[in-house]
Amino acid sequence: MSRSRSHIHIRSIALLLAVMFWSQSALAHPVKGQAVGFLTGFLHPISGLDHVLAMVAVGLWGAQLGAPAIWLLPVAFPIVMAFGGMLGLMGVPLPGTEIGIAASAIMLGALVMFEIRPPLIVAGLVVSFFAIFHGHAHGSELPPGQDALLFSIGFVIATGCLHAVGISIGLIHKWPWGQRALRMAGASVAIAGLFFMWKVFA
Amino acid sequence: MSKRTPIRSRLLLFLAVLLLLAMFPPHAEAHLNSTGLGPVYDGLLHFLLSPEDLLPVLALARRAGQRGADYGRRAMFVLPIAWFLGGLAGLVTKASGSAALTCISFLLLGGLLAANARISLRATTILALLVGLIHGYLNGSGMGQPATGALALLGLVFAVFVLVAIAAAFVVQLRQPWTRIAVRVVGSWIAASGLLMLGWATRKG
Numbered sequence: 159m160s161r162s163r164s165h166i167h168i169r170s171i172a173l174l175l176a177v178m179f180w181s182q183s184a185l186a187h188p189v190k191g192q193a194v195g196f197l198t199g200f201l202h203p204i205s206g207l208d209h210v211l212a213m214v215a216v217g218l219w220g221a222q223l224g225a226p227a228i229w230l231l232p233v234a235f236p237i238v239m240a241f242g243g244m245l246g247l248m249g250v251p252l253p254g255t256e257i258g259i260a261a262s263a264i265m266l267g268a269l270v271m272f273e274i275r276p277p278l279i280v281a282g283l284v285v286s287f288f289a290i291f292h293g294h295a296h297g298s299e300l301p302p303g304q305d306a307l308l309f310s311i312g313f314v315i316a317t318g319c320l321h322a323v324g325i326s327i328g329l330i331h332k333w334p335w336g337q338r339a340l341r342m343a344g345a346s347v348a349i350a351g352l353f354f355m356w357k358v359f360a
Numbered sequence: 361m362s363k364r365t366p367i368r369s370r371l372l373l374f375l376a377v378l379l380l381l382a383m384f385p386p387h388a389e390a391h392l393n394s395t396g397l398g399p400v401y402d403g404l405l406h407f408l409l410s411p412e413d414l415l416p417v418l419a420l421a422r423r424a425g426q427r428g429a430d431y432g433r434r435a436m437f438v439l440p441i442a443w444f445l446g447g448l449a450g451l452v453t454k455a456s457g458s459a460a461l462t463c464i465s466f467l468l469l470g471g472l473l474a475a476n477a478r479i480s481l482r483a484t485t486i487l488a489l490l491v492g493l494i495h496g497y498l499n500g501s502g503m504g505q506p507a508t509g510a511l512a513l514l515g516l517v518f519a520v521f522v523l524v525a526i527a528a529a530f531v532v533q534l535r536q537p538w539t540r541i542a543v544r545v546v547g548s549w550i551a552a553s554g555l556l557m558l559g560w561a562t563r564k565g
Contacts, residue, residue: 172371175378176378229541232545233548237471237551237552240555240556243559244555244556244558246559247562247563248559249563297556297559306561307411309556310552310553310556311415311549311553313556314556
């Protein structure tokens with residue numbers, strides 16, 4: 159073994175040992191499920207592929223449209239989605255939630271695929287319309303007994319992170335090959351949406 | 361006996377120090393009720409670990425920072441004073457507050473931050489006053505003994521002052537457009553959390 163590799167090896171072991179000794183406090187009795195609440199909330203939006211694809215597609219479309227849509231859509235989506243979540247939590251029924259979610263993947267995927275550029279207000283309304291279905295589905299499924307605030311914060315942050323992923327990927331739009339890649343990504347989301355729709359009616 | 365290489369000697373020394381440290385573990389903090397540093401630090405830590413208070417203060421401070429240094433300075437002084445007065449009122453009356461008030465402050469402050477609303481200095485002052493009084497009252501009514509409660513309130517108010525100063529100053533100096541947009545995105549997240557909390561508060565079953 160060379161001297162430099164030996165150095166790396168020893169440092170790795172030392173780091174590992176140091177991390178092992180730097181143990182955290184046990185969270186055996188979290189107050190009102192606080193520790194669990196944030197993690198459950200954070201994992202909730204990313205646990206379903208239909209939600210993930212739709213939210214990433216919002217980011218992709220925003221990146222294609224450019225300013226100000228690139229930031230307006232991710233600002234509008236969480237608020238309207240939370241409104242849908244509130245309706246779900248309050249027990250207000252919303253017919254065709256699953257159809258709306260599948261349709262959102264088809265529609266948003268198609269918008270990215272064809273790089274459609276409607277006026278800003280129309281883009282905002284399209285995204286907001288589908289956000290209500292996603293929010294309602296989440297709101298109806300929220301588990302009881304969790305810390306409401308930390309669950310909500312985790313839930314909203316995860317949604318925002320999914321948009322950020324979409325926007326980050328969408329930054330390749332400035333290159334010609336990137337524009338083609340984004341259109342292909344949009345087509346993939348739309349195809350996945352068709353599959354979700356088929357599952358709803360199957 | 362072969363001579364030890366410098367690396368091996370250092371590794372042995374490192375392991376010895378680690379083993380020594382392992383022999384003196386800290387206390388487990390599974391039942392952390394107080395910092396052990398007295399009521400002032402308990403109050404300070406309580407604020408920093410309570411998102412229901414922390415996020416509205418952050419939203420208000422950033423909102424003030426969005427509008428400029430004058431707004432930030434006004435919020436920096438009005439909010440802690442109002443918080444302290446509200447806390448004292450809560451300590452005396454001990455009446456429990458409503459969770460809906462927290463939801464409303466999340467919605468209002470997050471919404472204003474997201475919308476980059478152009479509110480006047482007077483309106484900012486009134487807003488800081490209301491938020492301070494309401495959250496201070498909720499804090500004060502939840503505290504135990506009046507004597508230690510007042511000290512905890514002092515620590516809490518100090519934390520509010522420092523946080524408003526840092527958060528507002530941070531936003532005031534932002535120049536890149538995307539950084540100011542990021543501040544608005546955070547506002548939308550706070551408002552969205554408030555909406556969801558409102559749903560939780562009225563949840564059936």
